[in-house]
Amino acid sequence: MLGLVGCSPAQGRVLLLTICAAGIGGTFQFGYNLSIINAPTLHIQEFTNETWQTRTGQPLPDHLVLLVWSLIVSLYPLGGLLGALLAGPLAVTLGRKKSLLVNNVFVLAAAALFALFGFSRRAGSFEMIMLGRLLVGISAGVGMNVQPMYLGESAPKELRGAVAMTSAIFTAVGLVMGQVVGLRELLGGPQAWPLLLASCLVPGALQLASLPLLPESPRYLLIDCGDPAACRAALWARGPLESRGGSAKRPQLRPAKIQYAAIGTGGCELLATLLSCLAIERAGRRVLLTGGYGLMTCWGSVFTVALCLQGSFSWTPYLAMACIFAFILSFGIGPAGVTGILATELFDQMARPAAYMVCGALMWTMLFLVGLVFPFLVEGLSHFIYVPFLCVCVCAAVYSGIxxxxxxxxxxxxxxxxxxxxNFPGRSRGPAWAGPEVVRSTEL
Incomplete structure (x- = not known):
């Protein structure tokens, strides 16, 4: 892919290393920490109940165990919301690369908490799990915003979409890796699950070891810092083209099989994001986004019907499972990656950090609400649990298409x-307009 834009082998390697170093501690951490919490669900609930019984002498009622579990899950997106609000000021003050490096402080602190909890289980504190999940959420919130900003500003125009799509690819890889590591045979067992939570230390350490060797965003160095010399030094990683002038669970599945089905869904999303990375510069952003939301609406509707009929026909469980995979494929090809690119492309250099902060805050707020109320929605809506999400998909498809x-x-x-x-039909600013994005003769 890099050869299509005339990059030398050395420049291509640096760009690839930049993508990997930013991704392993950025959106990879988001996907990884999002998925590893699923494997120890029962273990954490049992530990919560045992801890409460040790403290008070009475077991915790089931609905309160579910509430504590919902809080543990929801603290991750709540931390993501805080991280998203922090990402904008960090990106402006420290720069894109240094923000990603400093962000690992939250990962190190969370891993230390989980490791301490694992080695001293007698401490009997599920609050340590809550605090650790809040910290990894903050890290994910910063990484989800700063990584696509960093890569979008560092990539050549001809590769900007494909390079920015790697953020979604690393998210999918993190999801799959978290599901694999969370298998009972690995770190998902009743004794090893604290180490599973602490394993977020590994990608953080890899980023700390590799990212300092790579260049800062050239656009940040030139426009925000006003340092043309540093910008020219960073541009060598971008290739010669950039120097040109210009202008719900199935009851039929046994619990032992569910973890492997989850890996299959994660693999589907990874495949879809890879396909989207190949298609985004051919099909365009709007087609993938509108088509993805439209297909998600279709598959979600069929899935709801299949759930309603699963007791009437023997083939409906297979149809429901097929709809799940198709839904995930549609999400991965369209919204999963494209939405992360749009904030980079639709906002100028001065507004971009604030735009990512607002978008990230909205995403994490919704994720927090879903994580908090979803267990109770399942009990209330039953087979119609996905109807509210289908309404969102319809609105998003119509809006993005128009x-x-x-x-x-x-x-x-x-x-x-x-x-x-x-915004202002018939009022073009004309070729003489020179805003913050026009920097001499370089197409940044």
Whole structure:
């Protein structure tokens, strides 16, 4: 892929290393920590009940055990919300690369908590799990915002979409890796699950060892720092083209099999994001986003019908499982990766950190609410649990199909001008306009 834009082998290697170093401690951590909490669900609930019984002499009622578990799950997106609010100021003050490096402080602190909890289980404190999940959530919130910003600003225009899509790929890889490591045969057993939670230390250490050797975002160095020399030094990693002038669980599945089915769903998302990475510069952002939401609506509707009929026909469980895989594929090909690129492309250099902060805050708030209320929604809505999500998919498909401008193959200046035309029809700023994205003769 790198050869298509004329990168030398050395430049291609640096760009690839930048993608990997940013991803392993960024969106990989998001996907990994999102999935590893599923494996020890029963172990954590049992530990919570035992701890409460040791403290008070009475077992915790089932509904309160479920509430504590929901809080443990929900503290991760709550931390993500805090991290998203922190990402903007960090990215402006420290820069993109240093923000990713400093972000690992939260991972190290969380891993230390989980490790301490694992080696001293007699401490009997499920609050340590809560605090650790909050810290890894903060790290994920910062990484989810800063990584695509860093990669989007460091990539050549011709590869910007594909490079930015790697954020979604690392999320999918993290999901799959978390599901694999969480198998009972590995770290998902009744004794090893604290080490499973502490394993977030490994990708954090890998990023700390590799990212300092790689360049900062050239756009940040030139526009935010006003350092042309540092910008030129960083541009060598981007290839010669950039120097040109221009302008629900199935009851039929046994518990022992569910963990392997989860790995299958994670593998589907990984495959879908890889396909999206190949298609995004051909099909465009709007087509993938609108089509992805549309397909998710279709598969979700069929899945709901299959759930309602699963007691009437023997083949409905297989249809429901097929819809799950198709839904995940549709999500991975469209919204999973494309949404992370749009904030980079639709906002200029000055507004981009704030835009990522707002988008991240909204995403993590919704994830927090879903994690908190989903167990209770399952009990209340039963087979119709996905109907509220289908309404969101329909609205998103209609909105992106009508209002979203296509950004494929366009410079930031061209995208800004097109947005101006959409907001103010017939009032083009013209070729003489020079905003913050026009920097001499370099297409940044």
């Amino acid at each position: 209002f979203l401008p296509e950004t494929r193959g366009k410079s930031f200046v061209e995208i800004s001008e097109e947005l101006h035309r959409l």
